Amino acid sequence: MSGILEDLLEIVGSRASSSIVERRCYAADASQIEGLPDYVVRPKSTNEVSRILRLCSRHQVPVTPRGAGTGLSGGASPVKGGLVLDMSSMNRIIDIDIANLQVIVEPGVVQERLNLALKPYGFFFPPDPGSSAVCTIGGMISNNSSGMRCVKYGTTRSYVLDLEAVLADGRVIHTGSKVLKSAAGYDLTRLFTGSEGTLGVITRAGLKIVPLPRSRRLVLACFEDAVIAGQAVLMVFSSGITPSACEILDKTTCQVLKRCDPKLAIPDDGDLILFEVDGPENSTVKECLHIAEICSPLALDVRVAKSQQEMDAIWAARRLVGAAVAKIDPAKTRIYMGEDVGVPMSQIPALIKRVQHITAKLDIPAMKYGHIGDGNLHIALFIDVMNEDQWEKLRIAADRIHKAALELGGTVSTEHGIGLARAQYMPEQVGQEALQVMRSIKRALDPNGILNPGKLGL
Amino acid sequence: MSGILEDLLEIVGSRASSSIVERRCYAADASQIEGLPDYVVRPKSTNEVSRILRLCSRHQVPVTPRGAGTGLSGGASPVKGGLVLDMSSMNRIIDIDIANLQVIVEPGVVQERLNLALKPYGFFFPPDPGSSAVCTIGGMISNNSSGMRCVKYGTTRSYVLDLEAVLADGRVIHTGSKVLKSAAGYDLTRLFTGSEGTLGVITRAGLKIVPLPRSRRLVLACFEDAVIAGQAVLMVFSSGITPSACEILDKTTCQVLKRCDPKLAIPDDGDLILFEVDGPENSTVKECLHIAEICSPLALDVRVAKSQQEMDAIWAARRLVGAAVAKIDPAKTRIYMGEDVGVPMSQIPALIKRVQHITAKLDIPAMKYGHIGDGNLHIALFIDVMNEDQWEKLRIAADRIHKAALELGGTVSTEHGIGLARAQYMPEQVGQEALQVMRSIKRALDPNGILNPGKLGL
Numbered sequence: 010m011s012g013i014l015e016d017l018l019e020i021v022g023s024r025a026s027s028s029i030v031e032r033r034c035y036a037a038d039a040s041q042i043e044g045l046p047d048y049v050v051r052p053k054s055t056n057e058v059s060r061i062l063r064l065c066s067r068h069q070v071p072v073t074p075r076g077a078g079t080g081l082s083g084g085a086s087p088v089k090g091g092l093v094l095d096m097s098s099m100n101r102i103i104d105i106d107i108a109n110l111q112v113i114v115e116p117g118v119v120q121e122r123l124n125l126a127l128k129p130y131g132f133f134f135p136p137d138p139g140s141s142a143v144c145t146i147g148g149m150i151s152n153n154s155s156g157m158r159c160v161k162y163g164t165t166r167s168y169v170l171d172l173e174a175v176l177a178d179g180r181v182i183h184t185g186s187k188v189l190k191s192a193a194g195y196d197l198t199r200l201f202t203g204s205e206g207t208l209g210v211i212t213r214a215g216l217k218i219v220p221l222p223r224s225r226r227l228v229l230a231c232f233e234d235a236v237i238a239g240q241a242v243l244m245v246f247s248s249g250i251t252p253s254a255c256e257i258l259d260k261t262t263c264q265v266l267k268r269c270d271p272k273l274a275i276p277d278d279g280d281l282i283l284f285e286v287d288g289p290e291n292s293t294v295k296e297c298l299h300i301a302e303i304c305s306p307l308a309l310d311v312r313v314a315k316s317q318q319e320m321d322a323i324w325a326a327r328r329l330v331g332a333a334v335a336k337i338d339p340a341k342t343r344i345y346m347g348e349d350v351g352v353p354m355s356q357i358p359a360l361i362k363r364v365q366h367i368t369a370k371l372d373i374p375a376m377k378y379g380h381i382g383d384g385n386l387h388i389a390l391f392i393d394v395m396n397e398d399q400w401e402k403l404r405i406a407a408d409r410i411h412k413a414a415l416e417l418g419g420t421v422s423t424e425h426g427i428g429l430a431r432a433q434y435m436p437e438q439v440g441q442e443a444l445q446v447m448r449s450i451k452r453a454l455d456p457n458g459i460l461n462p463g464k465l466g467l
Numbered sequence: 468m469s470g471i472l473e474d475l476l477e478i479v480g481s482r483a484s485s486s487i488v489e490r491r492c493y494a495a496d497a498s499q500i501e502g503l504p505d506y507v508v509r510p511k512s513t514n515e516v517s518r519i520l521r522l523c524s525r526h527q528v529p530v531t532p533r534g535a536g537t538g539l540s541g542g543a544s545p546v547k548g549g550l551v552l553d554m555s556s557m558n559r560i561i562d563i564d565i566a567n568l569q570v571i572v573e574p575g576v577v578q579e580r581l582n583l584a585l586k587p588y589g590f591f592f593p594p595d596p597g598s599s600a601v602c603t604i605g606g607m608i609s610n611n612s613s614g615m616r617c618v619k620y621g622t623t624r625s626y627v628l629d630l631e632a633v634l635a636d637g638r639v640i641h642t643g644s645k646v647l648k649s650a651a652g653y654d655l656t657r658l659f660t661g662s663e664g665t666l667g668v669i670t671r672a673g674l675k676i677v678p679l680p681r682s683r684r685l686v687l688a689c690f691e692d693a694v695i696a697g698q699a700v701l702m703v704f705s706s707g708i709t710p711s712a713c714e715i716l717d718k719t720t721c722q723v724l725k726r727c728d729p730k731l732a733i734p735d736d737g738d739l740i741l742f743e744v745d746g747p748e749n750s751t752v753k754e755c756l757h758i759a760e761i762c763s764p765l766a767l768d769v770r771v772a773k774s775q776q777e778m779d780a781i782w783a784a785r786r787l788v789g790a791a792v793a794k795i796d797p798a799k800t801r802i803y804m805g806e807d808v809g810v811p812m813s814q815i816p817a818l819i820k821r822v823q824h825i826t827a828k829l830d831i832p833a834m835k836y837g838h839i840g841d842g843n844l845h846i847a848l849f850i851d852v853m854n855e856d857q858w859e860k861l862r863i864a865a866d867r868i869h870k871a872a873l874e875l876g877g878t879v880s881t882e883h884g885i886g887l888a889r890a891q892y893m894p895e896q897v898g899q900e901a902l903q904v905m906r907s908i909k910r911a912l913d914p915n916g917i918l919n920p921g922k923l924g925l
Contacts, residue, residue, distance in 0.1 A: 107705050108813040131707050153650045164648060166657070167625060182901040187811040190622060190841040191878040192611045192661055193885055193896050194923055195905045199624070199657030203650055220707035247565050249589050249678035289750035296747075353645040355566040383648040420649040427651055438651050443640040447653045449911040454904060465652055 013068055017050055017092075020060045024051040024098070035075065035093040040345050042083030042429050046073065046093040053098050055173060055181060055212040062210065062459075063179030065092060071462050072177075074206040076116065076148025079140040081345045082428025084152065084205045089462045094210060096147050102126055103213070109187060111170055112218055116147025116211045132218045135162035138424070139331055147211050152426040153203035157254040157327075160382035161287070162219070164424070166202045171215035174201055174208075177455040187215060200450070205426055206461040208454050222287035225253065226297045227314040227323065229283060230304040231276040235259055235365075235377065238280045239358035241304045242381050245284065246354065248303060250296055254285035255382025256327060261337070262376040262389075266326045269333045273326050274319055279309050282381065283323065330378050334389045337374055341391035346430065347407030351385040352419030363413040364388055371402045385423040427465050435466030471526055475508055475550075478518045482509040482556070493533065493551040498803050500541030500887050504531065504551040511556050513631060513639060513670040520668065520917075521637030523550060529920050530635075532664040534574065534606025537598040539803045540886025542610065542663045547920045552668060554605050560584055561671070567645060569628055570676055574605025574669045590676045593620035596882065597789055605669050610884040611661035615712040615785075618840035619745075620677070622882070624660045629673035632659055632666075635913040645673060658908070663884055664919040666912050680745035683711065684755045685772040685781065687741060688762040689734040693717055693823075693835065696738045697816035699762045700839050703742065704812065706761060708754055712743035713840025714785060719795070720834040720847075724784045727791045731784050732777055737767050740839065741781065788836050792847045795832055799849035804888065805865030809843040810877030821871040822846055829860045843881040885923050893924030 017025035026032075026049050037043040047070075052058045065072050071091030078085050087093050100117035107130050114123060120141040124133050137156035138144055144154070150172070155164040171185035184197035201208055232238040235257065242255060258266070263277040275281060282304075286296040301311045314320045326333075334343045352360045361377065368375040368390065379387035390406055392399035411421045411434055421427070421434045435444055444466065451458070451467045475483035484490075484507050495501040505528075510516045523530050529549030536543050545551050558575035565588050572581060578599040582591050595614035596602055602612070608630070613622040629643035642655035659666055690696040693715065700713060716724070721735040733739060740762075744754040759769045772778045784791075792801045810818045819835065826833040826848070837845035848864055850857035869879045869892055879885070879892045893902055902924065909916070909925045 106813075108701050109811040110704060111811075153654070155648060155650075159648065163621075163625065164650075166654065167621065176900075176904070180900045180903075182904060183898055184901060186878060187876050188809050188842055188878045188881065189812065190613060190617065190809060190838075190843055190881045192613075192622075192880045192882050193878050193889075194661075194893060194902070195666075195908060196611070196624065196657045196661050197897075197901060197904060199654045200908075203652075203654050208653075220709065223707075243566050246568060249681075251678060288746070289753060291749040291753075292747035295749075351646050351648060353564075353567040353569075354647070355564075380648075384646055385648055418645050420644060420646045420651050422650045423646065423648045424650050431651075435652060439655075440641055442634075442638045443642065443655060444652070445638075446634070446640060446655060446912060450653060450658075450908055453907040453911040 013064060013070060014048065016064050017048060017061065021050055021052055021057055024053065035095065036086065038078045038080040038083060038085040040081050040083045040086065040430055042086045042088065044086050044088035045090060046087040047090050048092040049095060050092055051095045051098045055175065058175045058210050058212050059179045059181055061094065062175050062177060065459055066178050066457060069457055069459060072459050073461050074210045076145035077143050079144045080148065080152065080428065081348065081425045082422065082430040084426050084428035084464060086429065088429055097145060099212065105130065107132065110189065110218055111187065111215055113213065113215050114146055115213055116145060118146045120144055120146060120149060127218060131221050133221050134168060134216055134218050136165045136168065139328055146214060150202050150211055150214060151204065151206050155424045157256060157380060160255050160380060161251050161253040166199055168217045169198050169202050169214060170217055172198055172201050172211050173213035175210045175212055177457065177460050185215065189217065205428065205464055207451060207464055207467060208460065222253070224290045224293045225285055225287040225320065226293040227283060227285050227320045228297050228300045229275060229281060229312055229314065230308045231279040231281050231310040232308050233279055235280040235361040236358040237307050238282050239361060239381065241307045242282060242357065243354060244303050245300055246382065248299070250299060252284045252382060253287040254283065255380070256283040257378055257381040258327070259377040262330060262378045265333050265336050265376065266330065268336045269329065270326060273322060275323060276310055283327065334376055334391065337391060340393055342394045343389050343391050344403055346403060347390065347410035348388050349422045349425040350410055350414035350419060351383065351423035352414055352417045354384045356417040356419065357381055357384055360386060360413060360417055364410055367406055367409045367413065371406050373402055373406050383423060384419070429464055432464065432466035471522060471528060472506065474522050475506060475519065479508055479510055479515055482511065493553065494544065496536045496538040496541060496543040498539050498541045498544065498888055500544045500546065502544050502546035503548060504545040505548050506550040507553060508550055509553045509556045513633065516633045516668050516670050517637045517639055519552065520633050520635060523917050524636050524915060527915055527917060530917050531919050532668045534603035535601050537602045538606065538610060538886065539806065539883045540880065540888040542884050542886035542922060544887065546887055555603060557670065563588065565590065568647065568676055569645065569673055571671065571673050572604055573671055574603060576604045578602055578604060578607060585676060589679050591679050592626060592674055592676050594623045594626065597786055604672060608660050608669055608672060609662065609664050613882040615714060615838060618713050618838060619709050619711045624657055626675045627656050627660050627672060628675055630656055630659050630669050631671035633668045633670055635915065635918050643673065647675065663886065663922055665909060665923055665925060666918065680711065682748045682751045683743055683745040683778065684751040685741060685743050685778045686755050686758045687733065687739060687770055687772065688766045689737040689739050689768040690766050691737055693738040693819040694816040695765050696740050697819060697839065699765045700740060700815065701812060702761050703758055704840065708757060710742045710840060711745040712741065713838065714741040715836055715839040717835040720788060720836045723791050723794050723834065724788065726794045727787065728784060731780060733781060734768055741785065792834055792849065795849060798851055800852045801847050801849050802861055804861060805848065805868035806846050807880045807883040808868055808872035808877060809841065809881035810872055810875045812842045814875040814877065815839055815842055818844060818871060818875055822868055825864055825867045825871065829864050831860055831864050841881060842877070887922055890922065890924035
């Protein structure tokens with residue numbers, strides 16, 4: 010493979026490298042899955058990406074596209090070597106087009122930067138993963154990322170109007186247009202969204218944007234256990250309210266957050282549900298009261314956040330959960346396995362019970378939090394990484410959690426993606442026949458299999 | 468092909484036929500595109516569909532799936548002969564699952580019947596084509612249908628959680644699950660949605676449902692011409708309001724409606740925009756006032772509908788437009804060509820101007836109406852069908868309208884589909900490279916090309 014470095018240097022100059030230092034930097038995403046690439050390349054234009062892919066196709070060199078590397082499933086880990094395509098230098102906001110309710114961006118634009126740019130216009134791009142401050146739009150599209158507000162606003166998939174993508178052989182396609190609504194052939198936009206870089210490399214995206222809500226309000230409801238909390242959530246949704254966020258933080262999670270910030274105004278004697286509603290002033294006031302009324306008979310405590318500052322503090326804390334978990338036991342490390350399961354909403358109480366049972370039996374500390382309104386539970390498991398026994402237990406726990414989700418009619422990944430971490434569950438997740446269909450689509454678009462090989466169980 | 472009738476009779480009994488009467492009944496959808504099928508079959512189960520497709524694969528018999536036959540692009544017209552698969556007998560509502568915010572239905576369920584069944588629960592399935600009273604869910608999914616309320620609620624695509632579909636060779640797949648959010652492999656659900664029966668036959672669908680809004684209000688704003696009306700629409704959306712419907716009825720359309728029902732409380736001295744807002748009582752009142760305020764400086768007249776009855780009457784009239792057009796001139800017939808174009812919203816005034824120019828120059832009477840908030844303009848053209856000259860002019864007009872939409876960065880179909888009527892525009896619509904990708908997907912899933920051949924420009 011040594012032959013292609015010269016060609017790469019010719020295409021992108023010093024933005025290609027095969028130095029071991031660079032290669033090690035790009036060995037993994039934020040998961041524990043690693044693979045050493047042979048080259049790292051940082052393209053700056055669609056034309057460069059097209060030339061690189063043509064070259065790699067000719068030489069059958071694997072290509073792993075990468076955004077900010079915040080993924081948790083090994084999606085951007087170059088497990089078959091080859092070339093990592095770091096898309097973060099293609100980071101221009103090309104057009105903010107309020108009249109057409111859309112923006113055009115390059116894939117390396119960071120989510121938070123886009124929303125800061127939209128704020129003065131009173132608009133926003135709703136999908137909001139926990140990593141919003143660093144993750145890129147290209148990565149979000151490739152994983153169909155979502156986050157807290159997707160329970161009302163939908164996932165990234167709902168916002169992509171058009172993609173410019175480079176196919177494995179270097180051809181450049183557009184999958185959509187600037188029209189908000191179209192019924193013209195196969196929905197390649199949605200096919201590429203969530204395909205984790207296995208069908209093409211996204212080089213530009215047209216995204217729908219929506220008006221910022223006029224007000225937001227937050228109800229905190231604390232329950233004796235997560236099963237009762239799950240029942241309250243079902244009742245709120247069945248009543249016809251669609252919260253703009255509906256998060257669960259279990260007792261352990263609340264206690265950890267309190268340890269990080271003792272002034273934080275959240276209860277820590279039970280499992281907490283945060284119901285956010287947004288919209289016109291009057292309606293958020295009314296909906297808060299309605300939610301409080303529904304939850305009261307079941308809850309230990311229900312209250313409405315008093316001020317914007319209090320809401321900001323609570324959401325900031327919620328965003329820290331992933332990092333704050335280290336406070337549970339500094340000797341232990343969180344391992345991202347079995348961390349992103351989801352079930353039909355009515356099965357949330359059952360899932361919570363199953364997870365409690367699994368982790369208690371294996372004696373692994375666990376925090377449960379996540380987007381309960383989507384049926385999405387994040388589970389943080391901790392182990393002493395120097396202890397091989399604990400690794401073994403962790404693997405068993407993660408496997409049982411995945412299987413529990415599948416048995417309850419759920420999914421092994423709601424928003425973090427399959428990557429390599431969950432590839433083994435794909436046959437059971439989608440069925441052998443649907444997996445065959447996915448494989449045939451992959452073969453049709455990438456016959457040599459150079460794009461992000463080894464992922465998605467394909 | 469005579470050989471397969473016996474096999475068909477064995478699979479579905481008397482629900483298969485090759486009588487010329489039946490065959491003629493299934494020669495076309497609601498467009499003018501025809502093709503005589505060799506057989507008509509009305510399956511009642513997934514298993515029957517699977518056996519039929521296996522049989523047709525073996526004998527290379529074309530299969531054209533059909534819902535209610537309300538399509539306007541020839542999508543359900545069996546232009547290559549073979550077999551029409553009338554799915555309307557598979558019409559059970561299998562589950563109304565409010566706790567999981569979804570329903571499971573067979574493809575033959577009629578949209579309006581589903582919504583009547585959901586009403587007692589306070590929920591609804593939002594996509595609402597003009598043909599809601601008769602069109603089937605299977606047809607809606609196959610065309611990614613939308614309608615008036617999609618400007619706020621999104622198209623059918625946004626509501627499909629899972630499809631059971633039978634592939635060309637008889638294999639049965641599920642494309643999704645009962646989970647509201649999932650990131651597990653290629654989005655086959657969205658790939659099949661809008662694929663117009665060319666990739667598989669839908670035999671069951673899981674659909675997301677949403678709470679019925681608590682109130683709806685309607686603003687009628689009348690403008691001197693459609694160009695100014697288009698500007699007002701842009702201003703309303705840019706102000707951060709998302710109407711639940713935003714319809715245009717041009718002066719001709721209003722006059723026709725008045726002729727049908729002289730008591731109808733709509734102005735007919737200009738181009739009319741109907742802005743509907745929905746949501747909590749207080750917010751709809753406020754948003755109406757805000758819309759009126761924005762439109763006033765530009766409009767001849769602005770008013771808010773006074774009662775539910777008045778709103779119902781106006782919407783009922785709006786739904787009649789397609790049929791009412793016959794009132795313009797009883798000697799003329801509406802031909803569905805060039806009737807479904809769309810453009811980025813900011814280009815709406817330009818599109819209206821272009822259409823006016825095209826139809827005036829060819830001296831073809833035209834009504835313009837449609838979902839202006841989506842950038843979607845329906846154009847009704849009328850001719851004396853006995854006059855070959857007028858047919859020729861009509862074809863020229865439709866072609867110019869399609870090309871105008873494309874030149875303005877738009878689409879030849881926003882919601883009626885490509886079928887055969889618009890197939891010739893696919894290379895320009897999506898680009899040769901993207902069309903090649905669609906063809907390769909089609910080949911991968913249906914190598915013998917038996918599913919709805921001749922459609923989509925594939």
